[in-house]
Amino acid sequence: MKALLCKQFGPPESLVLEDVPSPQPGAGEVVISVKAASVNFPDVLIIQNKYQFKPPLPFSPGSELAGVVKLVGDGVHNVRPGDKVIAYTTFGAFAEEVKTESGRLLPMPEGMSFEAAASFILTYGTTDHALRDRGQLRAGETLVVLGAAGGVGVAAIEIGKALGARVIACASSDEKLDVCRLHGADETVNYATEELRERLKALCGAKGVDVIYDAVGGAYTEPAFRAIAWRGRHLVIGFAAGDIPKLPLNLPLLKGAAVIGVFWGEFTRREPQAFAASARQLAWWYQEGRLKPHVSATFPLAKAADAMNLLASRQAKGKVVVTIGA
DSSP: OEEEEBSSSSOGGGOEEEEOOOOOOOTTEEEEEEEEEEOOHHHHHHTTTOSSOOOOSSBOOOOEEEEEEEEEOTTOOSOOTTOEEEEEOSSOOSBSEEEEEGGGEEEOOTTOOHHHHTTTHHHHHHHHIIIIIISOOOTTOEEEEETTTBHHHHHHHHHHHHTTOEEEEEESSHHHHHHHHHTTOSEEEETTTSOHHHHHHHHHTTTOEEEEEESOOGGGHHHHHTTEEEEEEEEEOOOTTSOOOOOOTHHHHHHTOEEEEOOHHHHHHHOHHHHHHHHHHHHHHHHTTOOOOOEEEEEEGGGHHHHHHHHHTTOOOBEEEEEOOO
């Protein structure tokens, strides 16, 4: 089989496409014929040795995929060969086949394409855990989404609306904000041309913002937090801007506000029953038409480095997907 390999840490251009032996499942494991795999920011970080998990070289990046079960190991009873599945792995998805634990699989919702399925569980799972569990977002509250045109940003808009919140989408271009409105954003802010704190205060008045969904970090975190409401919740999702911000701790003190970390991967491992309930809710919302993964670009496996660079340059809208054997 062919796999895109990281043989030495570096930029996406350093990845090489090579033939490698097909994996064989051990006890409790499954081999999947990959049809599509989406690109996420951790994929860009992991090949540069900048991610918290550091797999041994060589390895294939890619952490979210959809495909068909090829082989199952001893003790696997939740899937059979031929089943269409979604899988979330820390690495390995940019290959024609991938081996993973059977507990990391979910059935593909009826009628979902492989491209949409590969764009679903990490972004929507992270966001559902963030908004419903960690942020306790309630109907009638105001949700601000930073980086709203990205994969998790679009998911935050849609889940926020499903929960009955007013959603303010923030992004860096009018073109990206058009995507946000398409997915249900009530208000938009272009933080490349507007002062973020003042614009949020104008939109929210004296009450402020109830929940901030922050997948960007960098220079946008503090201005957004300064518009937070009393007992507001600032959800730390990631740092797409590249810089981890330092927030003056007098700000949460004065607002009685909370800064809340969201680590979906650890949540799935530590709280499998809660994760299963979240996955069922997401599948239900998808079937209702409330969730619509936005795939803005697809690349073949041989061009996966271009897909990663598109995401790293923050030019992508929604999800970027690598198609494999489809």
